[in-house]
Every structure is written in structure tokens, then in C-alpha cells.
Amino acid sequence: MMSLEKWSGLPIQMRDDYSLVFEGGLPSVAPQIREFSAMKxxxxxxxxxxxxxxVYHMYRDVSLPEHTDAIHAAKLQYDITVIPPGRMGDEFVKTIGHYHRFKPGTQIRYPEVYEVIYGKVFELIQRASPDLERLEEVxxxxxxxxxxxxxPPGFGHVSINPxxxxxxxxxxxxxxxxxxxEPYESKNGAAYYVIQSERLSNSGSLSAQYEFLPNMHYNQLPPLVRARxxxxxxxxxxxxxxxxxxxxxxxKALEFLxxxxxxMDELTPDKLLARQNSKNEKF
Ligand SMILES: [Fe+2]
Structure with a gap:
């Protein structure tokens, strides 16, 4: 068992089989399960x-009893996703990916915010045209x-465990x-795939590297911009x-969700990200 309390702020432990244990008065939530058969x-x-x-587990709407009413009154929910390591072929394991709905009466899709509680993530976000037919930024x-x-609003997202x-x-x-x-399913995933490539370093040791392969199912593929x-x-x-x-x-600080x-002036990639490569650099 490993405690996730320090980083999540909630009395949660993780068993060796990666299932979560809710303790200390935190109501237990049964996870939604993403089965391999549904990811093909x-x-x-x-x-x-x-x-x-x-492949991965989603614990939805987790909260301590003393906070539940206020969280729901604010129209919010807090979820936890557990993605054990692995490769699907040469691809790193990932969530299947989705966009969010428009806020009713607007052309603005809801945003979302993630936090890494344990491990490392590559979050691949892609902005599509309002009809979700054409990709504009990745x-x-x-x-x-x-x-x-x-x-940010208008972006779909996939969480990759690299x-x-x-x-x-x-x-x-x-x-x-x-x-x-559906837009991810019809294109066999996100705009790019993250795969492992093994290259010899200068010292001759074999080190794991990442490669980012364009998904040719998209007929317009913006360059991949890496960011922190x-x-x-x-x-x-x-x-x-x-x-x-x-x-x-x-x-109240989460009202932007x-x-x-x-x-909208604040929720732009330029304000939310620190670019690591120029927009035109190709992988
Ligand atoms: Fe989402």
C-alpha cells in the first residue's frame, strides 16, 4: 500500500494492484473501468x-462528506484516474480521449484542470474547429x-503515461x-501517438526516448508543440x-470551469503553457 494523501490532500491509499482505498471518513467510490476491448x-x-x-480506472465525484454539498452547489466534481504503466503495441498507455460539450447557449466548450498525484503525464491536447472536423492546434x-x-475551452485531451x-x-x-x-474513435486516437524508441546515447548505453508519430487519419495535422x-x-x-x-x-476560484x-481572455494556450519548441518545429 502506498499513501496518496500528501499529494491528493485526501486520505487515499493505493494497493499493489493499483486499486484505491478510501479511508478516514472518505466515502468509497466504485471506479468506472476502461476495458481494453473498448479501446481498440x-x-x-x-x-x-x-x-x-x-486498462485504467476512473473514480468519479470523490469528496469528503463535509464538502459534498458545497462542491455540488458550485456545479463541480473532483475525480481521480489511475493509469497503470504499459505499452499497447509500441504506444504508451493512455486514456481514449474526448472533447467536452458546449456550454448551453454558447459556442464555448467547458475546460478542465488536472493534477498529477503520482507519476508523470504527457497530456496531449488538441483544439478542433467548432464542428470538431478540423484540427487547429496540438x-x-x-x-x-x-x-x-x-x-482550455475547445480542446480535447488524452492523458498518456510515459x-x-x-x-x-x-x-x-x-x-x-x-x-x-466519437471524434477520437473515428480517427484512431489523437493527432499524435507517443511511442518508445530506443536509441544509443553518446556513452553507448541504451536509453529510452520518446517519439511522436503523426496520426495520418487526420487530413490536416498541425505541428506538435511541446510545452511545460x-x-x-x-x-x-x-x-x-x-x-x-x-x-x-x-x-469560487474554480468558477472558470x-x-x-x-x-476567455485568460484561458488561452499562450497564457496557460510555456512552449518548449517553436511553433514550426517538426518532429
Ligand atoms: Fe475531460
Whole structure:
């Protein structure tokens, strides 16, 4: 068992089989399970088998009883996703990916914010035209434990576990936010695939490297922009401060998730990301 309390701010442990144990008065939540059999249309290659039948687990709407009413009154929910390590063919294990709905009466899709509770993530976000037919921007955001990642309005997202250890993510999002999965399914996944490539370093040792392969199912493919994430003090989202705790202390700071139309000047990639390569650099 490993305690996730320091980084999540909640009394949660993880068993050796990667299932979560809710303790200390935190109501237990049964996970939604993403089965391997439901992922086949989201992958680069046709893979016959994977080492787990249930690839990742999503624990939805987690909260301490003393916070539940206030969180729901603010139209928010807090979720935890556990993605054990693995490769699906040569692709690193990942979530299947989705866009979010428009806020009713607007052309603005709901944003979302993630936090790395354990492990390392590559969050691949892609902005599509309003009808979701054409891709306009693609970013690969790298984040480590304690860091937050913003999925801006209009972006779909996939969480990739690029490490040999488990990845545990938390997110805040609109209560009952629904994912739109079909655009990812019809293209066999996101705009790029992250695969492992083994190259000899100068010293002659074999080191794991990443390659980013364009997904040729998209007929227009923007270049992949690699980025690091930032702190977002304006939303009380700071590295290494568990966003469950800061969120319940000041739910108003998360209002951008519910009323994104009031925050559109701030919720842009330029303000939320630190680019690592020039826009035109190709991989
Ligand atoms: Fe989402």
C-alpha cells in the first residue's frame, strides 16, 4: 500500500494492484473501468492483447462528506484516474480521449484542470474547429507530481503515461460533464501517438526516448508543440498544493470551469503553457 494523501490532500491509499482505498471518513467510490476491448478504435495499431483487461480506472465525484454539498452547489466534481504503466503495441498507455460539450447557449466548450498525484503525464491536447472536423492546434504538455495542467475551452485531451510506473491524476470539472469520444474513435486516437524508441546515447548505453508519430487519419495535422505547464495562482492552483484542498477552501476560484465565457481572455494556450519548441518545429 502506498499513501496518496500528501499529494491528493485526501486520505487515499493505493494497493499493489493499483486499486484505491478510501479511508478516514472518505466515502468509497466504485471506479468506472476502461476495458481494453473498448479501446481498440483509439490505438495506432491493432493489438491483440494487453497485460490488463481493465486498462485504467476512473473514480468519479470523490469528496469528503463535509464538502459534498458545497462542491455540488458550485456545479463541480473532483475525480481521480489511475493509469497503470504499459505499452499497447509500441504506444504508451493512455486514456481514449474526448472533447467536452458546449456550454448551453454558447459556442464555448467547458475546460478542465488536472493534477498529477503520482507519476508523470504527457497530456496531449488538441483544439478542433467548432464542428470538431478540423484540427487547429496540438500541444503535448509534460507535468510531474504536484503540477496542474489546464485543458482550455475547445480542446480535447488524452492523458498518456510515459513512464514505467503508475500514473495517478486528479481533475476538477463541471458536475456531470459529458465527454464526446466519437471524434477520437473515428480517427484512431489523437493527432499524435507517443511511442518508445530506443536509441544509443553518446556513452553507448541504451536509453529510452520518446517519439511522436503523426496520426495520418487526420487530413490536416498541425505541428506538435511541446510545452511545460505553469502555476495558475489566479485560480488558487499552485504546484504541490493539493487542488482538492485549495478547491474546497475557495470553490469560487474554480468558477472558470462552470462559466468559462467570463474567462476567455485568460484561458488561452499562450497564457496557460510555456512552449518548449517553436511553433514550426517538426518532429
Ligand atoms: Fe475531460
Amino acid at each position: 478504435n483509439f490505438l495506432k495499431d491493432e493489438i491483440g492483447t494487453y497485460w490488463r483487461r481493465d 500541444y503535448l504538455i509534460e507535468a510531474n507530481r504536484g503540477e496542474k495542467i489546464m485543458v 513512464a514505467d510506473d503508475v500514473l495517478v491524476l486528479a481533475n476538477w470539472q463541471l458536475l456531470d460533464n459529458k465527454g464526446i469520444y 505547464t505553469r502555476d495558475f495562482p489566479q485560480y488558487d492552483l499552485r504546484s504541490a498544493l493539493p487542488m482538492y484542498k485549495t478547491g474546497v477552501k475557495n470553490l 462552470v462559466n468559462p465565457e467570463d474567462y
